[in-house]
Amino acid sequence: xxxxxxxxxxxxxxxxxxxxxxxxxxxxxxxxxNGVHLRPHIKTHKLPSFARRQVExxxxxxxxxxxxxxxxxxxxGIEDIFLPYNLIGVEKLHRLRRLAERVKLAVTADSAFxxxxxxxxxxxxxxxxxxxxxxxxxxxxxGVQTPEEAVTLARRIDATPGLTFGGIMTYPATxxxxxxxxxxxxxxxxxTAAGLPPRIVSTGGTPDLWHAHETAAATEYRPGTYIYLxxxxxxxGVGTIDDCALTVLTTVVSRPNDNRAIVDAGSKSLTxxxxxxxxxxxxxxxxxxVIAGLSEEHGTIDLSASKEKxxxxxxxxxxxxxVCPVVNLFDRVHLVSKGRVVRTEVVxxxxxxx
Amino acid sequence: xxxxxxxxxxxxxxxxxxxxxxxxxxxxxxxxxNGVHLRPHIKTHKLPSFARRQVExxxxxxxxxxxxxxxxxxxxGIEDIFLPYNLIGVEKLHRLRRLAERVKLAVTADSAFxxxxxxxxxxxxxxxxxxxxxxxxxxxxxGVQTPEEAVTLARRIDATPGLTFGGIMTYPATxxxxxxxxxxxxxxxxxTAAGLPPRIVSTGGTPDLWHAHETAAATEYRPGTYIYLxxxxxxxGVGTIDDCALTVLTTVVSRPNDNRAIVDAGSKSLTxxxxxxxxxxxxxxxxxxVIAGLSEEHGTIDLSASKEKxxxxxxxxxxxxxVCPVVNLFDRVHLVSKGRVVRTEVVxxxxxxx
Numbered sequence: 175x176x177x178x179x180x181x182x183x184x185x186x187x188x189x190x191x192x193x194x195x196x197x198x199x200x201x202x203x204x205x206x207x208n209g210v211h212l213r214p215h216i217k218t219h220k221l222p223s224f225a226r227r228q229v230e231x232x233x234x235x236x237x238x239x240x241x242x243x244x245x246x247x248x249x250x251g252i253e254d255i256f257l258p259y260n261l262i263g264v265e266k267l268h269r270l271r272r273l274a275e276r277v278k279l280a281v282t283a284d285s286a287f288x289x290x291x292x293x294x295x296x297x298x299x300x301x302x303x304x305x306x307x308x309x310x311x312x313x314x315x316x317g318v319q320t321p322e323e324a325v326t327l328a329r330r331i332d333a334t335p336g337l338t339f340g341g342i343m344t345y346p347a348t349x350x351x352x353x354x355x356x357x358x359x360x361x362x363x364x365x366t367a368a369g370l371p372p373r374i375v376s377t378g379g380t381p382d383l384w385h386a387h388e389t390a391a392a393t394e395y396r397p398g399t400y401i402y403l404x405x406x407x408x409x410x411g412v413g414t415i416d417d418c419a420l421t422v423l424t425t426v427v428s429r430p431n432d433n434r435a436i437v438d439a440g441s442k443s444l445t446x447x448x449x450x451x452x453x454x455x456x457x458x459x460x461x462x463x464v465i466a467g468l469s470e471e472h473g474t475i476d477l478s479a480s481k482e483k484x485x486x487x488x489x490x491x492x493x494x495x496x497v498c499p500v501v502n503l504f505d506r507v508h509l510v511s512k513g514r515v516v517r518t519e520v521v522x523x524x525x526x527x528x
Numbered sequence: 529x530x531x532x533x534x535x536x537x538x539x540x541x542x543x544x545x546x547x548x549x550x551x552x553x554x555x556x557x558x559x560x561x562n563g564v565h566l567r568p569h570i571k572t573h574k575l576p577s578f579a580r581r582q583v584e585x586x587x588x589x590x591x592x593x594x595x596x597x598x599x600x601x602x603x604x605g606i607e608d609i610f611l612p613y614n615l616i617g618v619e620k621l622h623r624l625r626r627l628a629e630r631v632k633l634a635v636t637a638d639s640a641f642x643x644x645x646x647x648x649x650x651x652x653x654x655x656x657x658x659x660x661x662x663x664x665x666x667x668x669x670x671g672v673q674t675p676e677e678a679v680t681l682a683r684r685i686d687a688t689p690g691l692t693f694g695g696i697m698t699y700p701a702t703x704x705x706x707x708x709x710x711x712x713x714x715x716x717x718x719x720t721a722a723g724l725p726p727r728i729v730s731t732g733g734t735p736d737l738w739h740a741h742e743t744a745a746a747t748e749y750r751p752g753t754y755i756y757l758x759x760x761x762x763x764x765g766v767g768t769i770d771d772c773a774l775t776v777l778t779t780v781v782s783r784p785n786d787n788r789a790i791v792d793a794g795s796k797s798l799t800x801x802x803x804x805x806x807x808x809x810x811x812x813x814x815x816x817x818v819i820a821g822l823s824e825e826h827g828t829i830d831l832s833a834s835k836e837k838x839x840x841x842x843x844x845x846x847x848x849x850x851v852c853p854v855v856n857l858f859d860r861v862h863l864v865s866k867g868r869v870v871r872t873e874v875v876x877x878x879x880x881x882x
Contacts, residue, residue, distance in 0.1 A: 183619050183882045217824060239825045259825065260781040262792075262841050265537050284782050287840040315826050316782040316790045427614040428638050428670040436670045438613075441853055443881055446800040470571060470852060471593045471613065472669050486641040487616050498824060499795055502857070505879050525859050527797055528537045 176514035184425040184489060185439040187500070187507040191516060193419035194224070194401050201383060201400050202231045208387035213237050213256055213376065215398030218498045220523035221507070222250030224401060229254075235278070237378075237396045241269055242526030244279075250522065254278040256376065256396070258308060258343050260288045260316065266528070267295035270303075280304035280340050280374070284317050289330050289337070296336030304340035305331045306374060309361060311354035313347040321361035328370045341372030341393070348381040348410065351389065358391045381410045404497035405456050406449045420507075421458065421491035422500065424473065426484045433478040439492060441468040443503060447496040456493040460484060465492065530868035538779040538843060539793040541854070541861040545870060547773035548578070548755050555737060555754050556585045562741035567591050567610055567730065569752030572852045574877035575861070576604030578755060583608075589632070591732075591750045595623055596880025598633075604876065608632040610730065610750070612662060612697050614642045614670065620882070621649035624657075634658035634694050634728070638671050643684050643691070650690030658694035659685045660728060663715060665708035667701040675715035682724045695728030695747070702735040702764065705743065712745045735764045758851035759810050760803045774861075775812065775845035776854065778827065780838045787832040793846060795822040797857060801850040812845040814838060819846065 179188065205212045214228045215237040225236050225247055235254030238244040244255045255277050261270055273279060274296075283289045283305050296303045307327045310317030318324050324342055331339040342361055346354035358375055365372050377389055378396030380403075386395040399406075402420040403413045422443055428436035444455050446468060454473065457463040462479040473492070477483045484490055494500045501507070502524050508515045533542065559566045568582045569591040579590050579601055589608030592598040598609045609631050615624055627633060628650070637643045637659050650657045661681045664671030672678050678696055685693040696715055700708035712729055719726050731743055732750030734757075740749040753760075756774040757767045776797055782790035798809050800822060808827065811817040816833040827846070831837045838844055848854045855861070856878050862869045 181619075183617060185881050259792075260790075262779050262781055263537060265535075284784065285840055288781070310784055314788070314821075315823060315828055316784060319785055425616050427616055427642070430638065430664055430670060431673055434668070436614075438616075438882075441799070441801065442856055445795070446802070446853075447795065448800070467668075469669060470856075474669055486639055499800075502796055502824075503879065504881065525857065527539050527858065528792075 176516055179423065179510060179513055179515060180489070182423060182508055182515065184423050185443045186423050187504045188421050188423050188491070189402065189507050189509050190419045191509050191511045193417060197401050197403060197413070197417060197419060198228060198231055201397060202233070204384065205386070205395070206232060210386045211394040213394045213396050214401070215239070215378070215396050216243065216247060216523065218398040218501065219401055220501055220521045221519055222247065222522055223519060225250065225252050234394060240526050240528060241266055241273070242528055243523040244273055245269070246523040246526060248273060248277045252277065256280045258282045258306070258376070260284060262288060262291060267291055271295050271299065274299070274301065274303055280306060282306045282308040282343050283327065283331070284308040286327070286330055289327060289334060292337055293334040299336050302336055302338040305337050306340045306343040306376065307331070309342050309344045309357065311344040311346050311357040312350040313345050315345070317344065321357065321364045324361045325364050325368045325370070328365055329368065332370055339370055341374030341376065343376040346377055346379060346382065348379065351382040351385050355389050355391070358389065362391050380407055380412055383412060399497060402497045405451065405493050405495045409451065415493065418493055420497050421493055423489060423491055426486055426488045426490060429486050433476060435475040435477055435484055437473040437475060437490065437492070438471065439473050440471045442470045443500070444468060444473065444492065444494055445496065445499045445503065447499060449495050451495055455495050458491040458493055530870055533777065533864060533867055533869060534843070536777060536862060536869065538777050539797045540777050541858045542775050542777050542845070543756065543861050543863050544773045545863050545865045547771060551755050551757060551767070551771060551773060552582060552585055555751060556587070558738065559740070559749070560586060564740045565748040567748045567750050568755070569593070569732070569750050570597065570601060570877065572752040572855065573755055574855055574875045575873055576601060576876055577873060579604065579606050588748060594880050594882060595620055595627070596882055597877040598627060599623070600877040600880060602627060602631045606631065610634045612636045612660070612730070614638060616642060616645060621645055625649050625653065628653070628655065628657055634660060636660045636662040636697050637681065637685070638662040640681070640684055643681060643688060647688040647690055653690050656690055656692040659691050660694045660697045660730065661685070663696050663698045663711060665698040665700050665711040666704040667699055669699070671698065675711065675718045678715045679718050679722045679724070682719055683722065686724055693724055695726030695730065697730040700731055700733060700736065702733065705736040705739050709743050709745070712743065716745050734761055734766055737766060753851060756851045759805065759847050759849045763805065769847065772847050774851050775847055777843060777845055780840055780842045780844060783840050787830060789829040789831055789838055791827040791829060791844065791846070792825065793827050794825045796824045797854070798822060798827065798846065798848055799850065799853045799857065801853060803849050805849055809849055810847040812847055
């Protein structure tokens with residue numbers, strides 16, 4: 175028997191199943207029509223059920239950012255996992271080896287140090303570990319800085335017993351897909367010339383999702399946020415507010431004066447992520463309201479520009495700025511359809527920091 | 529048998545037990561010497577063991593910000609809990625009633641709406657619920673805006689069967705303790721004149737901890753962060769970096785170029801809280817390093833001003849900007865003494881959003 179949203183305690187996460195499904199299908203349809211392979215990043219939802227649904231709809235596998243997330247997804251029956259992270263340390267490499275024995279797995283490296291660690295862990299493995307070289311194509315994060323370095327590391331992987339060179343991977347900076355394309359084309363050419371043509375060229379990110387087909391060199395694309403979308407993705411034009419599938423349901427617990435409302439969602443529910451925007455999320459139904467400040471358990475809303483103002487006790491939905499870390503703050507999510515709670519799921523890969 | 533810190537996987541939380549104990553004792557000694565009653569806020573550590581230790585050292589009870597936290601602490605044997613929050617909604621009020629049946633409990637209200645909810649929930653209770661009026665003495669968050677409003681609500685509480693007026697409560701804005709003092713003095717005088725002298729005048733916050741004795745009207749003080757301290761509290765002069773008891777242990781997973789290091793702690797470990805500071809924490813041992821950016825699982829460190837630079841694979845400690853929400857991101861903390869892990873505890877009150 176389904177439950178009304180009105181019976182849920184706040185703050186809590188509400189996921190509109192129909193919108194999430196529509197977002198997944200829209201992306202998969204686009205990918206299918208354009209010959210793009212999707213390998214969704216599960217960091218956004220952290221739910222086995224949605225990972226399975228993504229694969230069911232046509233994804234070639236999933237992406238996880240942490241070993242702990244990959245272990246949860248393997249436990250849930252996902253069979254093809256990409257873990258684009260430099261894994262370092264004896265215990266992590268043990269875990270990686272065990273994981274590689276039960277799922278199709280690929281990882282990344284951007285240094286000889288990391289490659290040599292993988293080599294030690296897989297030296298006596300009957301199944302070689304697939305290692306891609308991470309490339310910094312403009313994000314300014316991890317990754318080799320030049321295509322020449324990519325060739326050097328590809329050679330090292332290729333020469334290491336227990337490892338096999340899988341290709342290259344990048345997370346392109348938002349809005350810098352064009353620079354990333356040039357970088358990848360140059361690297362593919364250099365690797366091919368070196369006799370190590372990359373089998374996989376992995377790129378991605380939701381902000382540039384609808385341009386995925388423009389990266390001719392790519393063999394797979396790794397969007398994450400597209401399943402739920404959020405205020406940042408709406409600002410980037412990936413979808414509309416109405417497409418956003420996840421909101422934080424919260425209660426107005428105080429109206430200290432005419433221009434201020436306090437809700438029971440603070441930084442422990444919404445995070446302090448601004449992503450360059452103004453305000454800590456968007457109060458739905460009150461377009462002029464500004465979520466001006468957050469304490470851990472209080473959200474302070476400036477209503478001075480609002481004609482309509484929510485009353486004490488009113489339950490309001492907030493669209494988060496950045497949905498992924500919000501999901502990581504809640505043990506459970508409520509999956510709803512047409513205003514009724516269809517089921518409540520444990521966020522199985524929440525808090526998997528290592 | 530104790531474990532070496534070197535065997536822990538990263539990222540993880542390390543709490544130096546000796547420093548935490550020294551911080552607790554220093555505050556309790558100060559309180560005892562100055563006739564101040566401490567009612568520590570457990571939102572910082574979220575651990576039953578430390579809550580018990582705080583009471584053992586002389587705290588008159590604890591403070592929790594959410595009902596879920598208070599339930600965890602009651603389960604752990606804490607007997608006196610203050611919950612300074614407007615609790616709204618049928619299910620929450622049911623839970624509150626159940627909680628009040630097993631511990632000494634007080635809550636707050638800043639509106640007739642909230643008081644009337646408490647009244648309905650406790651109308652037939654043999655033990656009245658203690659309700660304090662929350663006062664906004666400069667924080668700009670919840671709370672009545674004037675001492676006159678405090679009197680109005682105190683009268684309403686007093687007139688409501690099932691409730692008893694307990695006093696007033698404020699969270700003074702950091703550095704605005706003086707304004708808060710004037711506000712409280714005025715409110716105490718007005719309430720006394722109205723025949724409702726407040727039994728409890730509760731204030732607090734770690735930034736102004738060492739000035740607690742200057743608020744003559746206060747009967748209790750609610751510091752939270754003082755147990756661990758953090759970069760913000762050091763900046764406020766509450767303690768030194770060496771007094772800070774909690775760090776995030778992380779591994780350098782990439783050194784893409786000479787001036788950049790990437791660690792495996794991002795916003796999912798450190799939060800995006802800046803609290804007006806520059807950088808997302810402090811890399812201990814590398815004073816000129818700047819934690820310039822965070823993705824969810826990557827911390828990007830700018831080493832351009834650093835003479836010494838950490839190597840790939842090196843394990844480094846980061847002092848968080850704001851320790852409370854960091855604790856909320858980890859399922860476990862490692863409690864260490866003299867470099868050895870004494871025990872690992874589950875953060876029992878983590879994620880209690882409601």
